[in-house]
Amino acid sequence: MHDKETIPIMVAQWWQDRLQGTSLGWLQDTSYSLIDHGLICTFMERWHEETSNFHLPFGEMTVTLDDVACLQHLPIDGMLLSQETITRDEAVELMETYLGSSKGDALKEVEKTKGAHFQFGYFERIFKERLKEQRDLETEYGVTQEVQRLRDQVVRIYLLYLVGITIFTNKSQWVVDVVYMRYFRDFDLVADYSWGVVALAHLYRESTMMHVETAVKWQDT
Amino acid sequence: MCLYIYMWLSLVQAWVFQHFQGMGNKDVWAGYIENQDPRAMLFLPLSGLGTVDNYKNHLDALDLTRVVMAPYGDHRAARRFEQVNLYSGWLRFGDRMVRYLPERVLRQFGRVQTIPRHLVESAPPDVNLAEITNRFRRALDYALTPQ
Numbered sequence: 549m550h551d552k553e554t555i556p557i558m559v560a561q562w563w564q565d566r567l568q569g570t571s572l573g574w575l576q577d578t579s580y581s582l583i584d585h586g587l588i589c590t591f592m593e594r595w596h597e598e599t600s601n602f603h604l605p606f607g608e609m610t611v612t613l614d615d616v617a618c619l620q621h622l623p624i625d626g627m628l629l630s631q632e633t634i635t636r637d638e639a640v641e642l643m644e645t646y647l648g649s650s651k652g653d654a655l656k657e658v659e660k661t662k663g664a665h666f667q668f669g670y671f672e673r674i675f676k677e678r679l680k681e682q683r684d685l686e687t688e689y690g691v692t693q694e695v696q697r698l699r700d701q702v703v704r705i706y707l708l709y710l711v712g713i714t715i716f717t718n719k720s721q722w723v724v725d726v727v728y729m730r731y732f733r734d735f736d737l738v739a740d741y742s743w744g745v746v747a748l749a750h751l752y753r754e755s756t757m758m759h760v761e762t763a764v765k766w767q768d769t
Numbered sequence: 770m771c772l773y774i775y776m777w778l779s780l781v782q783a784w785v786f787q788h789f790q791g792m793g794n795k796d797v798w799a800g801y802i803e804n805q806d807p808r809a810m811l812f813l814p815l816s817g818l819g820t821v822d823n824y825k826n827h828l829d830a831l832d833l834t835r836v837v838m839a840p841y842g843d844h845r846a847a848r849r850f851e852q853v854n855l856y857s858g859w860l861r862f863g864d865r866m867v868r869y870l871p872e873r874v875l876r877q878f879g880r881v882q883t884i885p886r887h888l889v890e891s892a893p894p895d896v897n898l899a900e901i902t903n904r905f906r907r908a909l910d911y912a913l914t915p916q
Binding site for chain 2 (some may be wrong): 609
């Protein structure tokens with residue numbers, strides 16, 4: 549979503565006002581474009597699932613909540629994300645209400661992904677649609693309530709997309725769960741959730757999966 | 770146009786850069802501002818790219834003088850230390866749960882590591898999801914209550 553069409557928006561005051569309090573803005577900057585797989589593998593071999601840590605020659609070490617807070621500036625002192633899974637119908641309703649999706653579109657999307665999920669491409673499309681709508685409306689009528697509502701939707705779409713391509717990314721899932729929409733209904737409340745815990749728990753789970761994969765690969769050779 | 774980022778891999782990498790000297794972390798970003806930017810931005814992962822064998826040998830030969838257990842002393846103006854860091858037990862997100870056991874890595878908090886408790890004591894296996902949420906909330910309440 550970062551291209552020459554959208555980058556100017558990310559410096560607009562309305563954009564920054566909404567994003568600033570969410571504490572998720574840093575996610576744009578704290579992920580590396582280059583991953584050193586040799587380095588990662590070296591540590592993954594030493595991962596232990598039961599204790600969620602690395603067994604190193606000089607003892608146990610692990611990524612802690614403090615590491616997440618300092619490395620990525622994600623909040624750790626908030627509520628845990630304790631959502632249950634939602635049905636497709638609930639997903640469609642959330643999409644209509646908070647992202648401005650049309651019912652037909654939303655239905656098509658959950659049909660395609662066979663669950664309460666979006667594809668990233670769908671995000672990119674509605675992001676641009678809402679952006680254009682708010683721009684056209686603003687040019688004609690100024691910053692009306694409707695423009696504000698559209699802007700809220702634009703930022704929600706972006707936040708869902710952002711956590712989708714960063715915190716929740718894994719190999720098997722190229723979609724974003726609509727259920728996370730619940731945490732973006734009110735921008736003032738986003739930072740009350742412990743996104744750092746989500747990031748860390750995800751890291752622990754993925755490490756376990758990668759450790760198992762590596763072990764299987766060795767057995768084969 | 771869309772760049773998928775495996776953030777958890779980035780996070781592991783940033784963590785290694787931060788704690789282990791000579792493990793791919795030669796290049797630092799000159800524009801980094803300590804009391805503003807997240808620490809992950811300090812390092813530029815451009816060099817490194819060693820082989821697994823190289824890294825393994827390096828790690829095996831590392832002695833504790835080249836391991837930075839608690840690297841965030843200078844960063845406290847940007848992120849203060851939260852008591853909840855020391856919460857030990859289950860964490861959850863949605864219906865998934867993992868063990869979080871800082872009690873086994875106390876050196877990373879500048880403390881002396883004692884012999885760890887048994888796992889069953891640290892994170893009882895018979896816990897349910899709602900209970901995890903409650904326990905974490907209690908840990909937060911406790912951390913926020915002035916002594």
